[in-house]
Amino acid sequence: MYKVKVYVTLRESVLDPQGTVVKNSLHTLNFNEVSDVRIGKYMELTIEKSDRNVEDVVREACEKILANTVIEDYRFEIEECVSQ
Amino acid sequence: MYKVKVYVTLRESVLDPQGTVVKNSLHTLNFNEVSDVRIGKYMELTIEKSDRNVEDVVREACEKILANTVIEDYRFEIEECVSQ
Numbered sequence: 001m002y003k004v005k006v007y008v009t010l011r012e013s014v015l016d017p018q019g020t021v022v023k024n025s026l027h028t029l030n031f032n033e034v035s036d037v038r039i040g041k042y043m044e045l046t047i048e049k050s051d052r053n054v055e056d057v058v059r060e061a062c063e064k065i066l067a068n069t070v071i072e073d074y075r076f077e078i079e080e081c082v083s084q
Numbered sequence: 085m086y087k088v089k090v091y092v093t094l095r096e097s098v099l100d101p102q103g104t105v106v107k108n109s110l111h112t113l114n115f116n117e118v119s120d121v122r123i124g125k126y127m128e129l130t131i132e133k134s135d136r137n138v139e140d141v142v143r144e145a146c147e148k149i150l151a152n153t154v155i156e157d158y159r160f161e162i163e164e165c166v167s168q
Contacts, residue, residue: 044120
């Protein structure tokens with residue numbers, strides 16, 4: 001069994017209106033130190049062992065459904081777990 | 085200047101309908117290895133140096149606005165950057 005952490009972020013060149021709203025809210029609450037906020041997605045997948053390579057499975061899942069690669073970048077970490 | 089990465093995840097005991105939808109979609113696309121999906125948020129903050137401790141600033145921001153601590157957990161990593 002594998003635990004996979006997937007991070008999906010907007011590409012640098014893409015505007016992040018959600019991040020701007022959060023930044024403005026932080027300023028309203030006197031967190032004036034915060035000069036930029038970018039919002040992304042974080043996903044934890046549990047993947048069972050199969051005859052397919054887990055890295056290929058995750059990459060394909062990211063390309064097909066988890067990330068919109070036109071505007072988003074993704075990266076992931078795979079951790080093997082001992083089943084109990 | 086600090087780059088802070090904040091991860092917000094639903095608590096273990098809280099149902100994640102969005103994750104279930106993504107899991108079902110992955111099964112439809114023949115990713116049957118994926119047995120569980122949990123969706124969280126990932127935020128990148130840029131914080132300028134101030135007289136307040138950056139760790140306190142981030143923790144307070146998480147408690148007040150970035151996470152709903154009733155149903156969500158958060159963790160963060162702080163990285164100091166050399167300004168250019």
